[in-house]
Amino acid sequence: MIRAAASLLAMLVLVPAAAGTSTARPSIALTATPSRVNLVGSGQTTVRLRNTGARSVVVDVARAALSLDLRGRPRIVPGGGAPSARGWLTVRPNRIALAPGASASINVAADVPRRAEPGDHDALVLLTTRPRDAGGVAVRMRVGVVVVVRAPGAVVRRLELRELVVRRRGRTRLLELLVVNRGNVTEVVQRTLVTLTLRRGGQVVAAPRPDPRRLRPRTRGIVQFRYRGDVRGQVTAQATVSVGPAAVTTSYKIRL
Numbered sequence: 412m413i414r415a416a417a418s419l420l421a422m423l424v425l426v427p428a429a430a431g432t433s434t435a436r437p438s439i440a441l442t443a444t445p446s447r448v449n450l451v452g453s454g455q456t457t458v459r460l461r462n463t464g465a466r467s468v469v470v471d472v473a474r475a476a477l478s479l480d481l482r483g484r485p486r487i488v489p490g491g492g493a494p495s496a497r498g499w500l501t502v503r504p505n506r507i508a509l510a511p512g513a514s515a516s517i518n519v520a521a522d523v524p525r526r527a528e529p530g531d532h533d534a535l536v537l538l539t540t541r542p543r544d545a546g547g548v549a550v551r552m553r554v555g556v557v558v559v560v561r562a563p564g565a566v567v568r569r570l571e572l573r574e575l576v577v578r579r580r581g582r583t584r585l586l587e588l589l590v591v592n593r594g595n596v597t598e599v600v601q602r603t604l605v606t607l608t609l610r611r612g613g614q615v616v617a618a619p620r621p622d623p624r625r626l627r628p629r630t631r632g633i634v635q636f637r638y639r640g641d642v643r644g645q646v647t648a649q650a651t652v653s654v655g656p657a658a659v660t661t662s663y664k665i666r667l
Contacts, residue, residue: 439552440464441509441540447557448519455520458556460538462509468540470507472517474500475535477557481589481633483624485555487535496532496560499523521560529564530595531628533557559597568654569593570605570626575648575663584667586619586636588650592626598654600624600634607636608649609667616642643667 440463448456462468476488476495488495501520509515519536536556573589586607592598602620609617619636626632646667651660 436463436465438464438466439468439540439542441468441470441538441552441554443538443554443556445556446554448559450521450558450560452561452563453521453523455518457516457518458536459514459516460507460509461514462511465511466542467508467510468542470509471539471541472502472505472507473537473539474502475537475555477533477535477555479625479627479630479632481631482635483632487537487555495534496521496558497534499527499532499560500534500536500558502536519556519558521558523560523562527562528595529562530566531559531561531597533559533597533627561596566596567594568596568598570598570652570654570659572650572652572659572661573631575650575665577665577667582639584638586638586648586665588621588634588636589631590626590634590652591631592628594654595628597628598626600626604653605634606651606653608651609638609642610647610649611642611645616640616646638667 442461442463444459448458450456460470474497476497478486478488480486499521501522503518507515507517536558538554538556540552571591571593573591576587578585578587588607590605598604600621600623605621607619607621608615617638617640619638622635624632624634644666646665648663648665649660650663651658
């Protein structure tokens with residue numbers, strides 16, 4: 412019986428230890444440092460692997476394309492993705508044996524085509540473990556290292572605000588703002604990029620912070636704000652996106 416645990420980006424999911432060993436060292440555990448690599452043009456870097464588990468493992472190294480759903484959850488895209496740097500990457504070695512506590516490095520190289528579209532192109536380096544020794548339950552895990560390659564050329568930054576939806580979760584109100592990235596670079600959502608202000612009668616009643624996430628080029632995604640205050644009923648929500656010197660504000664009538 413095989414258990415698989417997937418991990419992409421910083422959303423690392425560790426394979427749970429067997430029942431009754433919650434305080435013991437897990438049988439299979441792998442770390443990769445860094446978990447995200449940025450390359451400007453053609454170049455190379457190294458990723459350090461360490462077997463922190465109790466069993467010897469073999470790590471298979473492969474390339475894959477990456478996508479994010481509207482809420483930023485990562486997905487592996489079979490065969491490619493747009494825009495994807497999967498075909499630009501070379502990884503060596505493609506298989507590593509690691510004893511418990513041992514470390515090793517893999518080389519990640521990018522060769523950007525001459526006519527590549529300017530901007531950010533990403534891909535995954537997938538690290539899949541399998542036990543080196545036979546016997547017992549076969550436990551596997553997968554770790555994804557994100558590789559972002561910026562192809563040379565003009566950088567375009569353009570974000571558009573779309574609808575704002577309120578979802579209720581107990582006393583918490585989840586304010587979900589749909590944002591479209593029409594630029595060619597990945598945007599990191601933080602308070603300086605996207606803000607939300609709630610007003611009633613001209614007075615500011617709250618300014619919730621956005622949950623951090625990334626918006627890939629030419630995609631759309633939901634930026635989520637959590638409001639836990641006591642104000643209920645209709646308010647005006649003002650969303651502002653600031654890209655470079657420009658700032659665009661859109662107002663919404665919502666009910667908390």
